[in-house]
Amino acid sequence: MTANDNASPPIAPASSHLQRKTALEGQYPPVPSICVVTGGTGFVGNRLVEMLVERGAQKVISFDVVPPPADAWDHPNIEWRVGDITDKAAVDELLSVPGIGCVWHNAAAVGPFHPKPLYYKVNYEGTLNIIESAKKHGINKIVFSSSPSTRFTGEDVDGLREDEMPKLPLKRYMQTYAETKAMADMEISKVCTDEFMTVSVAPHQVYGPRDNLFLPNLLEAAMSGALRIFGNGYNRICFTHVDNYCHGLIIAERALYPDSPALGKFYIVTDGHTHPNGEQYLIFWKILDEAVIAMGFTSLWSKMKLPTLLLMFLAIICDFIGKLLGITVKLNKFNVTVLTMHRWFDIQNAEKDLGFQPIIGFREGWDETKEWFKENWLPKQARSANVIGIASSTQQKIDIQDMSSKKVR
Template sequence: MDGLKCVVTGGSGFVGWRLVEMLVERGAREVISFDISPQPEQAVPNPKVKFVQGDIRKKDVVDSVIQGADVVFHIAAVVGTFHPKKLYEEVNYDGTMNILEACKKFKVKRMVLSGTPSTRFHHGVGISGKGIEEMEMPKKFVAEYARTKAKAEIAVMNAITDDFLATCVMPHQVYGPYDTLFMPQLMYVSKKGILRVYGDGQNEISICYNDNYCHALMLAAEKLYAGSPVVGSSYIVTDGGKYKIWDLLDEASLYMGYGSIKEKQRIPYFVMMMIATISEFVSKLLGKVSRIQRFTVLMLMIDRWFDISAAERDLGYKPIKPTTEAWPETLQWFKEHEDFLIRKAQAAVEDVKKKKKRD
């Protein structure tokens, strides 16, 4: 990244801000952090970092940010399943098209797209040890988030020319300090005594430490050159290995002092899916957003672990910190910053309510 001017969309987010920091650490000349939200609370002023608050749905704003960049890391997205349907299309697809068009307009040759393995999930079917080349996109996506991210990925890949090179890097279950989604939402529910094991509790997943993902994104940018196998390819990156998700969550809950999840009564698959279906139906009638959804339940009950050999081969990817170090450090951080966990979990609920009202 030596001497490059980089743009990071979603630069105030969990992944985005850490990427901004690591780009500076690796010699970037200038990093533009572009986000609709204010700078994150952990941001430390740095002369090499310029923050621009703006909306990727507005072409003129996007143009002003992208002009003069050497490489664009497109991280910004509406994630999860709780937002108004049209927002996913507007941000995840339309916003990406604005970024893409600006790159073409201002002759920015390299773009690294942050993707998601959920673009390859088929409803009700888990993934056990497959590589990206073995997984096809479904005809019907499991959620609007997955559909719009897939649509954007396809469009970016189809736009590749000799003068515009792109790749897509997908993490799975990102975790680490300042996580605002995975740990806060699940641990907040555990703190309230509500979280239970869904199904038999034996399903396995891959996880990805935030620094490892940011490392992979930067490797991908460095590999974008004529003739590289990375151009036009998509990759999944994780810490490597697989873990039973309920073992991880139980360990986290115990560490936080919230008690064991596994010692509580388990909820069978069909019961949990029935609860989620009813919750979605009633919430729709009331004009609200269901906090229990079939997609979320499904993600906690199926296998989701992957072969990352393609990223190892083409990107030269190797985790810079193993799970055995990163996971305990993450638990310790959240234990020491429990107020952050609670605030982010509560803020997520309020944010969804506000967006639903605007919709």
Template sequence: MKILVTGGGGFLGFAIVRLLKTQGHEVVSFSRHNYPYLDELEVIQFQGNLLDFKALKKAVEGCEVVFHVAAKLGMWGKYIDFFETNVLGTENVIQACKEEGVRFLVFTSSPSVVFDGKDSEGEDESLPYPKKYNAFYPQTKAMAEKLVISANNSSLKTVCLRPHLIWGPGDTQLLPSLIEKAKQGKLRIVGDGRNKVDCIYVENAAMAHTKVLDQMIKNPSKVEGKAYFISQGNPIPMAELIQKLLATAGISPVKKYLSPLIAKFLGRVLETSSRFLGIPSEPMVTLFLAQQLSSAHWFDISASKRDFGYEPEISIEEGMKHLTNWLSSIKDIK
């Protein structure tokens, strides 16, 4: 099959591309830049912005499947930037799929679309969207997810996946941020660190995307128009996850702690002052980040196991070994 991956040069997007290539598919990538490692895999590359409908439609042409992975990530920035990429960009993807006769659309969403700042332990997909969001990323991803779900029909089958805290080789978000803050002495465990969270190794996340596509092709009624949590299915304390990730880079465990109340207060104050003063750089802590670090958030993934046979094949321990080896190889190259 001919398959388009938006954001094919990114962290998760590239993992999906690699897996699709091993499965024998013809893969197309639509990203803002050209990536030599995609050329090495003989991936057809189109460059453009999701707001450029003409360029996007050209990339979609002839494809039966679209994995819409591209998004504006982060906890800080202007609302319009998140809205344009995550919402208007998704509208363009959906419209291009309709005009080009794409049969299946798999959208990469996020568990943060249902995060209300409080503990969430073992909840399933019946968890409602919150009335208020404390960051533009989850707010606009929720808007995009709703668009994709409502676009499902007899001609275009759609599904949304919510991978939780993706990590692994090639990570450009979570791990680099942790390493930088740790090296600067700015990293803190918020609370006692025993709040449990789940995560997902990048190759498991990629595999979930191809698994749900298989089910959409074979028996679309089981998954179409739905959203699914995907993770390791193995909640661990937040402090343990942070320490494990830092250890892959040879960084000593974080020993400084910060009260959740103080972290949330600082987040509010720093966000307000940064916006008032027009400071573009991300504050040391935001309210959303403080809530994420201090709350328990893990979800029931039994629906993804039942409906499309998802099982995390790579454990946290095995994944950490892969990540350690990758980081070592990067150092050797440098």
């Protein structure tokens, strides 16, 4: 369904003004009639479900261990199904629905804060369950939501293409999340044939309205006064608006056909050349400070910067204390590394093989995101924010995933 159809496409009620405008004015290729999205209640998954319906899907099944959010779209074409991808029987029942055109596999234990066993169970074993069941039921397309961190070694990634990054498997991974996503990525690539077609698509630093991970955690730290610029503050990175990532995931399905150059490949999609000055990157701490100031907090650049070596020393101590006390601490070696290194990508491969172009420009997307957080996130915050731990919205999902995985035998 496109904006040229006689009837206007349905638009998710929770969409921002910019998201509504982009959905109504864009012309997009058709999507499968019946779609499955694992992890469909998360920040990305929820928006993916919405965009599939907006683009004409007749049935989208969201499958997630977490119930749909309060503002979930109550649309007849959406089935919000609660289930765990680590439960083989539940996955098998999910994918037994006749006529599924594609599975978008987004479900994952995300970030550096989960219990280690959960990463292996969800990210790796859960992916194996999806692959096995899809094959069993004759579903021949899987689009896998991957992560650039699967290729991170701790060295700067300064404008590389995917084929210029280290090849999997790495000798050492920076965190368990990256390792288990890499394990899943390799399985997705290994099973790809002209009859069972797969592709992996990753964003970098997803942002947008309704973000419940990236900005909430950093803004909570800024609100408490604890956040400082790490290093010299001029590290280059790239951002990806949630709608740009979902668009990349959706059009990746169209690139799954026999002899396609995309088969079994790994791609990164970002806001591309819509970043400041037409470059494919931005200065992380400068852009983050825009959000900090927009919330009415003190500019990070007016405070003392924290040297990288000092931060790494403190992170090692915090890692030890966290393990000793069984608590989650925001300051850890991984976070220090990624918040001081260059990490941005040249997306020409996704442009060439997937036909990807951002549908929302960085500046308009970032400005609206700041405004959304000021109107929707800020009024709900208390000045006694959690300085040591992570944002409550993040912790709640971690607890639900951990509890569910322990029930599955």
